[in-house]
Amino acid sequence: xxxxxxxxxxAHPAWAQPALTPEEQAALAAAFAEPAAPPxxxxxxxxxxxxxxxxxxxxxWFDGEPAQLGxxxxxxxxxxxxxxxxxxxxxxxxxxxxxxxxxxxxxxxEVEEAFATTLALPxxxxxxxxxxxxxxxxxxxxHPHAWAFVxxxxxxxxxxxxxxxxxxxxxxxxxxxxxxxxxxxASVTGxxxxxxxxxxxxxxxxxxxxxxxxxLEQFFPFNDDWSLSLGASAQLPxxxxxxxGQLYAADAYLRWRPVASTSRLALSWQTEALVRxxxxxxxTHEDRGLYTQLVLDFAERWQVGxxxxxxxxxxxxxxxxxxxxxxxxxxxxxxxxxxxxxxERTDDVVPSAFLALETLIGAHxxxxx
Numbered sequence: 070x071x072x073x074x075x076x077x078x079x080a081h082p083a084w085a086q087p088a089l090t091p092e093e094q095a096a097l098a099a100a101f102a103e104p105a106a107p108p109x110x111x112x113x114x115x116x117x118x119x120x121x122x123x124x125x126x127x128x129x130w131f132d133g134e135p136a137q138l139g140x141x142x143x144x145x146x147x148x149x150x151x152x153x154x155x156x157x158x159x160x161x162x163x164x165x166x167x168x169x170x171x172x173x174x175x176x177x178x179e180v181e182e183a184f185a186t187t188l189a190l191p192x193x194x195x196x197x198x199x200x201x202x203x204x205x206x207x208x209x210x211x212h213p214h215a216w217a218f219v220x221x222x223x224x225x226x227x228x229x230x231x232x233x234x235x236x237x238x239x240x241x242x243x244x245x246x247x248x249x250x251x252x253x254x255a256s257v258t259g260x261x262x263x264x265x266x267x268x269x270x271x272x273x274x275x276x277x278x279x280x281x282x283x284x285l286e287q288f289f290p291f292n293d294d295w296s297l298s299l300g301a302s303a304q305l306p307x308x309x310x311x312x313x314g315q316l317y318a319a320d321a322y323l324r325w326r327p328v329a330s331t332s333r334l335a336l337s338w339q340t341e342a343l344v345r346x347x348x349x350x351x352x353t354h355e356d357r358g359l360y361t362q363l364v365l366d367f368a369e370r371w372q373v374g375x376x377x378x379x380x381x382x383x384x385x386x387x388x389x390x391x392x393x394x395x396x397x398x399x400x401x402x403x404x405x406x407x408x409x410x411x412x413e414r415t416d417d418v419v420p421s422a423f424l425a426l427e428t429l430i431g432a433h434x435x436x437x438x
Contacts, residue, residue, distance in 0.1 A: 118159035118167075121431035123214050125151035133419035136388075136412065138226025140233075141213045143423055150175055151213060151425075156433060164189050170212065181212070181235070193244035203234040204254045204284040205302040206341050207320040217339070217364045218394055219408045219423045223380040224358030228316065228345045234304070236261045236280055250288035257281050260307045278307045298322040306345070314347035335366040356382045372396040386415035403428040 129135075129143030143149040151174070158168040169183040184199030202210045208222065209229055225233070236258030245251040260280040284302040291297065302318040319342050326335040340361035347354040362376035378390045394408040403426075410421040 118157045119432040121154075121156040121429055121433035123152075123154040123156065123212075123427065123429040123433070125154075125213055125425065125427050127151055127219055127423050127425040130422045131419055132421070133412075133417055135419070135421070136414070137220060138223055138231060139221025140226075140231035142220040142226075142231075154181070154212065154214070156431075160188065161185070181232075193246060195242045195244075196240065198239045200237045201235065201240065201256075201258075203236065203256060203258060203280070203282045203304070204240075204286075205229065205234050205282055205304050205316070206318040206343060207298075207300060207322060207339065208341065209233045214427055214429070217337075217362060217374050218376055218392055219406060219425045220392075220410075222341070222360040222376075223378050223388060223390055224341070224343050224360060227358065227380055227382060228343050228356055234280075234282070238279075250286075252286045254284040254286070255282070280307070281305050293328045294325055296324050306347075308347045312348045314345060316343065316345040318343045333366045333369050337364050338362070339364075354383045356380075358382075370398045372398070389413040402430065 125141070127143045127149045128147070129149055130146050135143075135145055137144050141151045143151075153173040155171045155173070156169070157171075158166065160166045164187065166186045166188055167184075168186070170181045171183075172179045172181045180200060182199070182201050184197045184201045186197040187195050190196065204210055206225065206229070208216065208225060221231070238256055238258030240254060240256035242252055242254045245253070257279050260278045282302065282304045284300060286298065286300045289297045289299075298321070300318075300320045302320075304316040305313045306316055308314045320340065322337065322339045324335065324337045338361070340359065342357075342359035344355065344357040347356075358378070358380035360376060360378040362374060364372060364374035366372045372395070374394045374396075376392045376394075378392075379388070380390075381387045390410060390412045392408055392410040394406055396404055396406040398404050406423070406425045406427070408423040408425070410423075412419040412421065
């Protein structure tokens with residue numbers, strides 16, 4: 070009989086129920102709607118870090134007595150295992166990230182860097198703690214695979230040490246709220262590497278000796294193609310008899326990279342100047358030097374560069390060194406580099422040639438500007 074009542078209602082609209090108002094329809098739809106899903110919980114950080122393995126080896130030839138100052142430099146004619154670097158990095162949680170760089174070389178294993186960095190401090194602040202390379206100058210914080218040349222500049226090896234200025238400590242940085250990029254860094258580490266090793270060992274024997282470092286860094290993007298980075302650094306390294314020296318550094322990095330170009334065309338100029346004064350009996354002991362280099366990426370897989378250096382040590386002879394390199398990149402993960410050099414000393418001139426291979430596997434982030 071259901072069909073009968075349906076026909077009867079259709080035939081007599083007055084018997085049908087009155088139509089619902091739009092407000093009633095909305096209320097009815099809301100009553101029968103499915104409850105909204107609760108907000109998703111934030112995803113837990115992955116337990117698997119980004120891992121990379123980077124190999125650097127070189128063949129070297131010297132026509133004379135080598136006098137390399139970098140810890141990763143080829144030191145004699147023949148083959149050199151520069152290093153095998155294991156890099157691990159990942160966010161621990163929304164508040165901290167962890168990075169470690171472990172270096173394997175013929176003398177053993179070295180923890181080059183291992184530090185935690187904050188991710189959520191307010192007011193443009195950031196901090197890190199652990200073992201790290203101090204922010205003095207530009208290249209000291211770079212690992213060898215980020216260098217434009219096979220060997221370390223003379224002035225960095227002489228004034229900061231063959232392995233660079235590094236230590237265990239804490240660092241704070243502040244990004245200033247300005248129309249351009251300006252960051253201030255301040256750190257305190259142990260005086261365990263670089264500078265006057267004898268004085269550092271003497272200071273450590275008497276107890277902990279701090280190595281303060283400060284840096285001002287600015288960045289200016291002139292347009293889409295041109296940019297400039299300027300930096301100024303200062304350190305107070307330990308000296309003999311409890312005194313402190315002073316080290317000052319200035320650096321500049323100018324880069325031209327036409328964004329409209331479909332190739333890897335780019336030109337960069339980098340220079341650093343350092344001076345270190347250590348108190349001694351009589352006149353102040355002063356060492357100083359600089360290097361400047363120009364690097365051109367002229368094709369997708371090819372790069373050329375030139376570098377000139379000057380070093381004047383208070384207890385040594387003045388040195389001039391000139392280097393030229395050409396690099397071929399089979400892919401983003403490998404590089405072959407041929408470098409020729411001429412080391413001019415007071416009593417000798419030593420030509421050199423390096424052929425270096427670098428290759429890496431794993432997830433390795435882009436290098437800093």
